[in-house]
Amino acid sequence: MSTSDWGRWLLDEVAATDPSSVDLWYLGCNGFILKGADGTTLMIDPYLGTGDPPRTIRMVPIPFDPAGVDALDAMLLTHEHTDHTHGPSQAPILESTGARCYAPAAAHAKATETEAWPSRYGVDAHQIIEVGPGDEFDVGGFSITVIETHDPDAVDPVGFIIDHPGGTIVHIGDARPSADLGDVGDSYDIDIAIAAFGTAGMIPDKQTGELVRTEWYSDADDIITVAQQLRCERLIPSHWDMWKGLTADPRGVVDHARSFPYPKHVEVLEIGDSTAL
Numbered sequence: 001m002s003t004s005d006w007g008r009w010l011l012d013e014v015a016a017t018d019p020s021s022v023d024l025w026y027l028g029c030n031g032f033i034l035k036g037a038d039g040t041t042l043m044i045d046p047y048l049g050t051g052d053p054p055r056t057i058r059m060v061p062i063p064f065d066p067a068g069v070d071a072l073d074a075m076l077l078t079h080e081h082t083d084h085t086h087g088p089s090q091a092p093i094l095e096s097t098g099a100r101c102y103a104p105a106a107a108h109a110k111a112t113e114t115e116a117w118p119s120r121y122g123v124d125a126h127q128i129i130e131v132g133p134g135d136e137f138d139v140g141g142f143s144i145t146v147i148e149t150h151d152p153d154a155v156d157p158v159g160f161i162i163d164h165p166g167g168t169i170v171h172i173g174d175a176r177p178s179a180d181l182g183d184v185g186d187s188y189d190i191d192i193a194i195a196a197f198g199t200a201g202m203i204p205d206k207q208t209g210e211l212v213r214t215e216w217y218s219d220a221d222d223i224i225t226v227a228q229q230l231r232c233e234r235l236i237p238s239h240w241d242m243w244k245g246l247t248a249d250p251r252g253v254v255d256h257a258r259s260f261p262y263p264k265h266v267e268v269l270e271i272g273d274s275t276a277l
Contacts, residue, residue, distance in 0.1 A: 021166025040140025078173025201245035
């Protein structure tokens with residue numbers, strides 16, 4: 001695990017902020033911090049690793065050191081991939097804060113068995129909770145529902161509907177368009193949807209090292225389809241900044257969205273930026 005050259009400023013900003021509803025901070029990749037008006041704090045998919053060069057090369061700073069996190073109520077993990085479930089990034093946070101971690105089966109098995117967070121770190125096994133589509137739980141002022149998503153590269157990916165008196169946020173991990181998202185859009189009034197966006201690129205194969213055309217995230221057409229299915233007011237593209245060879249310009253989504261009824265607004269955040277619900 002490398003050390004952040006940002007120091008504590010982002011963590012201190014979160015700690016000092018007093019949201020009127022919910023404030024969100026983008027951590028790069030697909031990571032977010034959410035803080036509610038009652039002080040309840042969530043993290044979604046925080047990844048503080050450098051990737052696996054030369055296959056995956058991180059293109060954005062590491063925003064903070066995991067051991068520096070002082071307060072967290074819950075962590076939500078969308079699937080088992082390293083940039084979403086990663087012991088060196090997440091276990092120290094759980095150890096220092098005592099927060100609970102909610103993860104689908106494959107991510108749960110990675111944390112508890114493959115990477116053995118309870119024995120390698122000071123994490124209580126009861127902190128890591130397996131969840132699946134349809135599960136519901138409350139964390140402070142947030143009511144969270146687990147939804148099924150379609151990510152062809154993951155084992156059992158999920159998304160999270162995060163309800164708050166101030167509105168509704170949906171984070172779908174690296175998912176692509178699917179009928180399940182249409183069902184969510186029919187059932188909820190979604191204020192903010194967070195969806196991974198990127199390009200196709202030539203990435204070294206994990207076994208052979210040969211360059212292979214790789215497409216891990218929604219392109220502009222797909223992410224606008226996601227917005228139509230979710231009927232979201234605001235769309236935040238994520239993940240576009242992360243891996244060399246798969247980066248994209250999210251400003252293009254702004255133009256692409258203009259002729260569609262949803263989203264009403266595309267909000268482009270860079271790592272460290274915040275926005276409010």
